[in-house]
Amino acid sequence: MELSAARWCVTLLSLFAGLTSGLQITSSSASTPTEVASGQSVKLDCQFTLASEDSGPLDIEWSLVASDNQKDDQVIILYSGDRAYENYDTPVKGRVHFNSPDPKNGDASVNILTVKPTDTGTYQCKVKKAPGVRNKKMQLVVLEKPSKPRCYIEGSSHEGKDVVLRCTSDAGSKPMTYSWEKTTGSKVLPASSVLDPVSGTVSVKNASASASGTYRCTTTNRVGAEQCVLDLSVTPIPNTAGIVAGSIIAVLLILLIIAIILFCFCRARNRKKYEKEICNEIREDVPPPKSRASTARSFTVASQRSSLGSMSPSNLHEYALKPQYDKIPSSEEYDRPPSQAPMPPPSAAKMAGYNLSRMGGIPVMVPAQTRDGSIV
Structure with a gap:
């Protein structure tokens, strides 16, 4: 029994030595x-x-191990x-190559060019x-390096106010840390500032003019x-009352100008409408054309002249004494009311006829004329 146990131990040791060699x-x-x-x-090493007993063909296989066992x-x-x-x-097709031109010499390493975030995984080398x-x-x-961060100011940058300096990178592998430093003046962050390296903010409490300067933020993974630069200028609080008053006055002036423009526009529009109505209105008190009256007067005068030519001196005396009922009134007499029409003096015709007869003259009747020269 002891001999067989020793033989088994020698056999196992020989097999183990063969495997290790x-x-x-x-x-x-x-x-x-x-x-x-x-x-x-990246190079995957x-x-x-090889040993003398490894006499078979050499195969080198690189594979991407599946995350799912199925x-x-x-x-x-x-x-x-x-x-x-x-x-x-x-996914790495065309970007993976053996590091050695002859891998059988003992170098089975591979190089993956221009790696991408999707290349992350477990790789296996099997010889x-x-x-x-x-x-x-x-x-x-x-990993993806941080993108260039964006620096900006949150809140008011007036004296006595709380100012927040923020730095943010939109892309990059986590975790990322942020650091701030002042590059001008004392090159030290204000004593009242609070830095948060995770969110990338610097809060300056009760900011004063000494906090003004240039700041630099660095994003690291x-x-x-990557870095960005920010200029901070802390200014005194402006006169808000004056700004409000000026704004109100400006608004009132604008409203006044608009009201004046609307008033002028409406007035011009009404005037134009009134003139148009006046042009289209038919007046009832317009007198008739004077051409017909002139023709009628000319005809009457011509008839009177022809009648006077055929009268004797004795008839002329009687004609002058007769009232002229067929006389056409002038335009002024026509327009004047009957109550205001002047009456001829009663003795004028008698005196004219008596004086003419006494002196041996022949009375001649002179036709009347209007202001425009028409014969009545």
């Missing part, structure tokens, strides 16, 4: 993930050694039969040369840093 991956397994900034290149791993690159195969349909098989896993974390 065969194919080995000499690269140390990293206990922490490999972190790299987005856009850079996988060095190996899914298969994705092969990203393969070396078999002294040839590299790189055209696998994976096979029968009867030896070894593999190594490593975790890659692709594990793969990079």
Whole structure:
């Protein structure tokens, strides 16, 4: 029994020695993930050694381990039969290559170019040369450096007020920290300021003129840093009462100007409307045209002249004494009311006829004329 137990121990030791002396991956397994900034290149190290008993064909396989156990791993690159195969349909297609032109010499490392955040994952290097098989896993974390931060002021920048300086990066891998420094004057943050490195704010309580100056904010994470600059000017509190009064006066003046413009517009519109109505109105008290009256007067005068020509001196005396009922009144007499029409003196015709008869003259009747020269 003791002899058989010793034989079993020798056999196990020989097998263990054979295994340890065969194919080995000499690269140390990293206990922490490999972190790299987005856009850079990374080398995944996988060095190996072969033993004399490893006589089979050499195969080197790199794969992306699936995060879900229900899914298969994705092969990203393969070396078999002294040839590299790189055209696998994976997220790193065209960006992964062997570090050595001849991996069978013991360098199975690969380089991934221009890494992206989506390249984050667990990668496995498997080296096979029968009867030896070894593999190594490593975790890659692709981090994005902070984007250029934006610096701005929150709140009022007047004396005696609380001023908040804020710094924010829109992109970048967490965690990110923020730091502030003053680059002008005393180059020291105000004594009343409070810095929050997580939110990226500096709160200046009861700001004074000494807080004015240039400030710089730096955003940092594990793969990079970015900066922005801000100018702070703390000014005295303005005269708000004067500003309010001036604003009210300006508003009233604007309203007054608008009222004057509307008044002038309405007045011009009403005047135009009134003139249009006056032009279209038919007046009832307009006298008839004078051309007809002139024609009638001319006809009457012509008839009287013809009658006078055929009268004798004795008839003329009687004609002068007769009232002239067929005489056409002038325009002034026509327009004058009957109560205001002047009566001819009763003795004028008698005296004229008596004097003419006594002196042996022949009375001649002179036709009357209006102001415009028409014969009545």
